[in-house]
Amino acid sequence: xxxxxxxxxxxxxxxxxxxxxxxxxxxxxxxxxxxxxxxxxxxxxxxxxxxxxxxxxxxxxxxxxxxxxxxxxxxxxxxxxxxxxxxxxxxxxxxxxxxxxxxxxxxxxxxxx
Amino acid sequence: xxxxxxxxxxxxxxxxxxxxxxxxxxxxxxxxxxxxxxxxxxxxxxxxxxxxxxxxxxxxxxxxxxxxxxxxxxxxxxxxxxxxxxxxxxxxxxxxxxxxxxxxxxxxxxxxxxx
Numbered sequence: 001x002x003x004x005x006x007x008x009x010x011x012x013x014x015x016x017x018x019x020x021x022x023x024x025x026x027x028x029x030x031x032x033x034x035x036x037x038x039x040x041x042x043x044x045x046x047x048x049x050x051x052x053x054x055x056x057x058x059x060x061x062x063x064x065x066x067x068x069x070x071x072x073x074x075x076x077x078x079x080x081x082x083x084x085x086x087x088x089x090x091x092x093x094x095x096x097x098x099x100x101x102x103x104x105x106x107x108x109x110x111x112x113x
Numbered sequence: 114x115x116x117x118x119x120x121x122x123x124x125x126x127x128x129x130x131x132x133x134x135x136x137x138x139x140x141x142x143x144x145x146x147x148x149x150x151x152x153x154x155x156x157x158x159x160x161x162x163x164x165x166x167x168x169x170x171x172x173x174x175x176x177x178x179x180x181x182x183x184x185x186x187x188x189x190x191x192x193x194x195x196x197x198x199x200x201x202x203x204x205x206x207x208x209x210x211x212x213x214x215x216x217x218x219x220x221x222x223x224x225x226x227x228x
Contacts, residue, residue: 004156033215042117042203042218043157056214090156101147102216104156 002027004105006091012111013081021076021108025093032074033102034066037088049074078110086112115140115206119219127227132176132191134222136204139185146187147205147216148178157203163187174198199226 005024013019025032031050035043045058049068063079072093078085088109092102120135138144145164149157161172168180178189187204201223205216 031214035216040221042205042220043216045215045217048214058215092157101159101162104149104158106154106156 004029004091004093004103006089006105006108008108009106010109010111012113015081015083015112017081018077018079019081019110021078021089021091021110023074023076023091023093023105025072025074025091026103029093029095029103030072031094032068032072033092033094034074034076035090035092036060037090037107039087043090046076081112083112086110115144115208115217117204117206117217117219119202119204119222121222122220123223123225125225125227126194128196129193132189132194132198132224134189134202134204134224136178136187136189136219137185138187138204138206140206140208142208143182145207146178146180147207148172148176148187148189149203149205149218151201151203151221153200160189160202194224194226196226196228199224 003026007022033048034046037043046060047057048055052068065077068074088107090107091105094102116139118137147162148160151157160176161170163170163180171177176191201221203221204219207216
């Protein structure tokens with residue numbers, strides 16, 4: 001049973017560019033959350049998608065946007081990249097909005113140069 | 114607002130010794146509490162969780178944690194450390210009410226196991 005799948009695993013972008021990260025949730029899960037983990041820090045909540053809508057959002061600027069598709073997969077888009085956006089981006093999935101313990105993917109390591 | 118404090122960014126123990134990783138939380142409502150482990154270049158793996166019921170929670174790999182409301186703590190323990198336990202550990206809090214679904218993570222504790 002596949003867990004949470006994220007792509008790509010690593011990415012290097014230039015300041016000012018735009019990036020799209022992708023996530024396929026664990027089979028049977030319908031809720032996707034995105035987290036940013038800067039080096040040496042704990043993950044920070046970006047937003048959560050359920051039923052193709054953004055249900056909750058953390059303290060991140062509008063440059064960060066997302067989408068959830070009918071098959072529950074999700075994308076995270078970041079526009080106008082800054083050096084400070086360099087981080088590990090983690091996707092987490094769960095079932096029926098339950099926060100009884102998300103399943104996390106291995107993440108996408110984004111480096112902005 | 115909810116918050117999590119993990120005391121000790123680095124903890125070293127000898128193989129076979131007791132592991133104790135500390136986590137204190139702040140929450141205005143009874144929280145859900147979690148411990149996750151992160152190995153290098155990997156995502157987070159759920160070790161254990163407290164939602165309701167028994168305050169002593171057993172998880173995977175021999176870890177357990179006890180929810181102490183009076184102390185607002187949820188410390189993680191393991192009786193005997195193994196070399197494979199070396200990793201980063203994160204405590205997280207979430208609220209079951211008011212539509213609060215996000216996790217608030219602590220800054221993590223890196224566990225080193227000495228041979």
